[in-house]
Amino acid sequence: MQNFEFKNPTKILFGKGQIENLGKEIPKGAKVLMLYGGGSIKKNGVYEQVKQGLNGFEYLEFSGIPANPEYEVLMQALKIIKEENITFLLAVGGGSVIDGTKFLSSAALYTGTEPWDILRKSIRTEKGMPFGAVLTLPATGSEMNSGAVITRAETQEKLGMGGPGLFPEFSILDPQVVASIPKRQLANGITDAFTHVLEQYMTYPVQAYLQDRFAESILQTLIEIAPRVIKDPADYEAAANFMWCCTMALNGLIQKGVPGDWAIHAMGHELTALYGIDHARTLAVIAPSHYRYFLKSKKEKLAQYGARVWGVKGATTEEIAKAAIAKTEDFFHSLDINTKLSEYTDQYQGTAEKIAKRFTDRSWMGLGEHKTLTPSDAEKIVEMSY
Amino acid sequence: MQNFEFKNPTKILFGKGQIENLGKEIPKGAKVLMLYGGGSIKKNGVYEQVKQGLNGFEYLEFSGIPANPEYEVLMQALKIIKEENITFLLAVGGGSVIDGTKFLSSAALYTGTEPWDILRKSIRTEKGMPFGAVLTLPATGSEMNSGAVITRAETQEKLGMGGPGLFPEFSILDPQVVASIPKRQLANGITDAFTHVLEQYMTYPVQAYLQDRFAESILQTLIEIAPRVIKDPADYEAAANFMWCCTMALNGLIQKGVPGDWAIHAMGHELTALYGIDHARTLAVIAPSHYRYFLKSKKEKLAQYGARVWGVKGATTEEIAKAAIAKTEDFFHSLDINTKLSEYTDQYQGTAEKIAKRFTDRSWMGLGEHKTLTPSDAEKIVEMSY
Numbered sequence: 001m002q003n004f005e006f007k008n009p010t011k012i013l014f015g016k017g018q019i020e021n022l023g024k025e026i027p028k029g030a031k032v033l034m035l036y037g038g039g040s041i042k043k044n045g046v047y048e049q050v051k052q053g054l055n056g057f058e059y060l061e062f063s064g065i066p067a068n069p070e071y072e073v074l075m076q077a078l079k080i081i082k083e084e085n086i087t088f089l090l091a092v093g094g095g096s097v098i099d100g101t102k103f104l105s106s107a108a109l110y111t112g113t114e115p116w117d118i119l120r121k122s123i124r125t126e127k128g129m130p131f132g133a134v135l136t137l138p139a140t141g142s143e144m145n146s147g148a149v150i151t152r153a154e155t156q157e158k159l160g161m162g163g164p165g166l167f168p169e170f171s172i173l174d175p176q177v178v179a180s181i182p183k184r185q186l187a188n189g190i191t192d193a194f195t196h197v198l199e200q201y202m203t204y205p206v207q208a209y210l211q212d213r214f215a216e217s218i219l220q221t222l223i224e225i226a227p228r229v230i231k232d233p234a235d236y237e238a239a240a241n242f243m244w245c246c247t248m249a250l251n252g253l254i255q256k257g258v259p260g261d262w263a264i265h266a267m268g269h270e271l272t273a274l275y276g277i278d279h280a281r282t283l284a285v286i287a288p289s290h291y292r293y294f295l296k297s298k299k300e301k302l303a304q305y306g307a308r309v310w311g312v313k314g315a316t317t318e319e320i321a322k323a324a325i326a327k328t329e330d331f332f333h334s335l336d337i338n339t340k341l342s343e344y345t346d347q348y349q350g351t352a353e354k355i356a357k358r359f360t361d362r363s364w365m366g367l368g369e370h371k372t373l374t375p376s377d378a379e380k381i382v383e384m385s386y
Numbered sequence: 387m388q389n390f391e392f393k394n395p396t397k398i399l400f401g402k403g404q405i406e407n408l409g410k411e412i413p414k415g416a417k418v419l420m421l422y423g424g425g426s427i428k429k430n431g432v433y434e435q436v437k438q439g440l441n442g443f444e445y446l447e448f449s450g451i452p453a454n455p456e457y458e459v460l461m462q463a464l465k466i467i468k469e470e471n472i473t474f475l476l477a478v479g480g481g482s483v484i485d486g487t488k489f490l491s492s493a494a495l496y497t498g499t500e501p502w503d504i505l506r507k508s509i510r511t512e513k514g515m516p517f518g519a520v521l522t523l524p525a526t527g528s529e530m531n532s533g534a535v536i537t538r539a540e541t542q543e544k545l546g547m548g549g550p551g552l553f554p555e556f557s558i559l560d561p562q563v564v565a566s567i568p569k570r571q572l573a574n575g576i577t578d579a580f581t582h583v584l585e586q587y588m589t590y591p592v593q594a595y596l597q598d599r600f601a602e603s604i605l606q607t608l609i610e611i612a613p614r615v616i617k618d619p620a621d622y623e624a625a626a627n628f629m630w631c632c633t634m635a636l637n638g639l640i641q642k643g644v645p646g647d648w649a650i651h652a653m654g655h656e657l658t659a660l661y662g663i664d665h666a667r668t669l670a671v672i673a674p675s676h677y678r679y680f681l682k683s684k685k686e687k688l689a690q691y692g693a694r695v696w697g698v699k700g701a702t703t704e705e706i707a708k709a710a711i712a713k714t715e716d717f718f719h720s721l722d723i724n725t726k727l728s729e730y731t732d733q734y735q736g737t738a739e740k741i742a743k744r745f746t747d748r749s750w751m752g753l754g755e756h757k758t759l760t761p762s763d764a765e766k767i768v769e770m771s772y
Contacts, residue, residue: 001561001626003401008394014643015389175387207623209610210630213603221596237593240387244596244643257400257630 004256011170022053030088032059044180069100071152089131095140099148125163133171138243139189141250143171178239187335188280193246195283203259203369263367284332289384352382387594390642397556408439416474418445430566455486457538475517481526485534511549519557524629525575527636529557564625573721574666579632581669589645589755649753670718675770738768
């Protein structure tokens, strides 16, 4: 087991009707900016519940935070925060709204002239404006971690930020919100959480037995509840497990003491940038090829996953490892998630070279758990994903 | 899944050599009281490492906190805290030292006249004097939770306390400390953590699939590493998993969203009070009888545990459940932990009636996940444990 530090101070309020406790969690006398996306919260009743919870607080609303939170849009919100002397931010939405709110939390207290520097210069946020979240879309885990990804259309950049000041003070998770989420987004959420776990697990064994089993627990639970969630998102118990799995998949716990990969995300991000494919679907395209390409170095963990999570039996480690990859593909297919790039775009030819070039053009740090994945490896993996 | 709230702000520093980071975690300018027990830390090198870490801080030492932290002893430490204007407490030890420090954290800021009232009147600690811990004995989980149990010899009382103000600011977990722990205490620690998990898991199914699997993960890992830890406590990887399991067994995570039992602890406490049997061993005495007695209401979870944790196969749920109880006994025996009261005392006759009477004499709230366990049930369970 590797050495680690772990601290996660976010308070979770989980379950039916928890939105009604919102008011108790916001500091008395706070002036609140409520942030949300395209208005789906007005259709599923969350908007009304949140307004009820904000009773007694002075607050303003800012809507229209897009799916990949845009710097330009967020800068409009920042203007309001400053002009109106906002003291508390409330994100009501999925990962994009929460990530956007994290940027605002940091930018509100940032003393430099250009808030984009927080991202471009990787400035760690030690202290941000306090904020909370009401989660409406389980997937990214942003509700219980301190990271965010922000997009700047103008410069075609998509950059990450983080720091101990960016944990939500609280997040409210009411699984009843799952009932109104479209099937496509449910499938994306399951795939996203599943791949989050794989990125932290599918590396090489370091005798971190408990972390391995926690990771497998999330994978097994996602596999167990996926058909129920897809069939009937109003199935509360399935939705509750789905929601808690997504949070636990990326709140820091399972990554502690073990190596992490995250190369699938790096390659997937490029597919989103090039073709606008949903983030989760790019992961499902890359993951099987990535694991086949690195079968040799990952086969122990692949076989452990195959045996424990899928109950695969086989004569050799390699046999079980290969079967585990096939099972993973089958799982994505069962969610109506395609796993080949050519199923998303006709213009897939040349993508591998393009991505390799994009990687080469950057100051290349190496990817994966050994930091040895090269642009040429990426080229081969993407080509295998056609 | 039941509704829940979860917040655990303790920072964990885990791994080899982490004690050297101690100084970075204590607020600058703090005046520290270092608290420890009987001096085992002077034999295993921890004392020197901690003193090194406290370099540059003004600090005092208070030693001699006994195995069940005594009110009278703690009151002497409280006097020092007040007279010397201590601002930060540092527990260096196992659950008893950390629990004692939690009492002091609360008492230091308590404005009433009699600090025992915090326990007797169950006063929740919203804010305590900040404290940290260097863990030297994995078992109780106190290093990452906000509860404590304090004993008052004078009145034969052993009472619990807690509150959000009693989470350690940080806890340092260096698994290298396990190497010098006597076998008896290692076996106790494994049994304690194992039973902590059982108390939160062995109730009835509520479709909390992820919590169930996390609980099973801790049990499976304890079973996996127990023989290695007992055989060679210097086996770092086994020790690391042991330590992290103990912390995760009682840091709040696995109890969220599920019913809890805790009747085994209630009955076990009485055996410690009557005969001075080690806490963990009383749990091993009570648990098998408790599960046999409540086989009907617990058989679904017992069978799930039997199948998933022990790989038991059987024709019926009841058959698997019974085999699971036997496996649990075998596990305790493998640690040289006796599971019958008569193996600890010759004077076991009449114990069941005594405990039932003690329970009856108190304002009885009912025990177990349904709060329906009566003194008469306890009598039968204890009798089955002879």
